[in-house]
Amino acid sequence: MPASAEPRVVLSARGLKRDFGGFIAVNNVDLDVHHGRIQALIGPNGAGKTTVFNLLTKFLQPSSGRIELLGRDITRSPPAKVARMGLVRSFQISAVFPHLSVLDNVRVALQRPSGLGVQFWRSLSALDRLTPRAEELLRSVGLDDARNRSAGDLSYGRKRVLEIATTLALDPKVLLLDEPMAGMGHEDVGMVSDLIRSVARDRAVLMVEHNLTVVADLCDWITVLQRGEILAAGDYQTVSSDERVKVAYMGTDHG
Numbered sequence: 337m338p339a340s341a342e343p344r345v346v347l348s349a350r351g352l353k354r355d356f357g358g359f360i361a362v363n364n365v366d367l368d369v370h371h372g373r374i375q376a377l378i379g380p381n382g383a384g385k386t387t388v389f390n391l392l393t394k395f396l397q398p399s400s401g402r403i404e405l406l407g408r409d410i411t412r413s414p415p416a417k418v419a420r421m422g423l424v425r426s427f428q429i430s431a432v433f434p435h436l437s438v439l440d441n442v443r444v445a446l447q448r449p450s451g452l453g454v455q456f457w458r459s460l461s462a463l464d465r466l467t468p469r470a471e472e473l474l475r476s477v478g479l480d481d482a483r484n485r486s487a488g489d490l491s492y493g494r495k496r497v498l499e500i501a502t503t504l505a506l507d508p509k510v511l512l513l514d515e516p517m518a519g520m521g522h523e524d525v526g527m528v529s530d531l532i533r534s535v536a537r538d539r540a541v542l543m544v545e546h547n548l549t550v551v552a553d554l555c556d557w558i559t560v561l562q563r564g565e566i567l568a569a570g571d572y573q574t575v576s577s578d579e580r581v582k583v584a585y586m587g588t589d590h591g
């Protein structure tokens with residue numbers, strides 16, 4: 337993105353609230369997610385990060401508030417419609433089919449945007465048409481050398497890369513990543529960070545991440561949640577030097 341260009345807001349929430357039978361898990365959350373940026377949602381356990389993700393992707397209905405995707409009100413839209421509009425959430429490794437080859441995992445994912453639905457038994461020629469695009473996607477994420485291997489045989493980090501590739505098959509405008517580095521060693525973190533940087537060049541990325549070293553290294557903008565409310569927002573330097581943020585994290589360390 338050129339330095340002079342105003343970052344474009346592609347996903348925006350205002351006054352987001354979710355009440356679970358009297359317990360307010362998310363309250364008055366305003367969030368702007370920008371094209372070309374990597375943004376993080378952080379906060380102590382139970383802060384409401386997953387609930388915010390569920391609200392944005394419409395897995396949960398907000399009790400109040402408004403959500404816009406690409407300028408359109410999606411507050412009452414069903415999750416499938418929101419996904420078709422370009423807001424895609426990456427689930428953890430369970431989304432990969434271990435007995436299928438790496439290539440077939442991507443070909444199956446590619447069936448979805450073409451409107452075929454996930455039907456494994458679609459004619460082979462229909463799947464074959466998707467092979468060039470699948471190969472291109474595998475090249476772009478650095479998995480082309482593993483195309484014929486069973487997905488289940490990949491290293492943990494490369495499974496994660498494959499899983500992200502299957503979400504890229506949907507050509508998202510906004511990619512929501514749920515703890516992309518969970519359970520990873522140092523080397524894998526580097527590989528997945530590189531991939532996230534490259535996918536964020538022409539889309540927006542919002543991630544929940546507990547590893548603050550990763551957040552510091554990767555994220556342009558960080559929103560800190562505590563007890564369902566926004567405690568602070570800004571770049572890493574800004575939020576990490578905020579006294580309230582320090583207390584929130586120390587509180588969980590000692591609590």
Ligand SMILES: Nc1ncnc2c1ncn2[C@@H]1O[C@H](COP(=O)(O)OP(=O)(O)OP(=O)(O)O)[C@@H](O)[C@H]1O
Binds near residue numbers: 361387
């Ligand atoms: N379906 C539900 N019914 C009742 N309470 C819920 C429900 N889902 C979440 N909560 C509560 O809402 C609060 C926020 O939960 P949430 O999972 O969003 O936090 P989180 O920040 O993602 O936490 P973690 O980092 O531990 O995953 C918690 O107190 C949780 O117990």
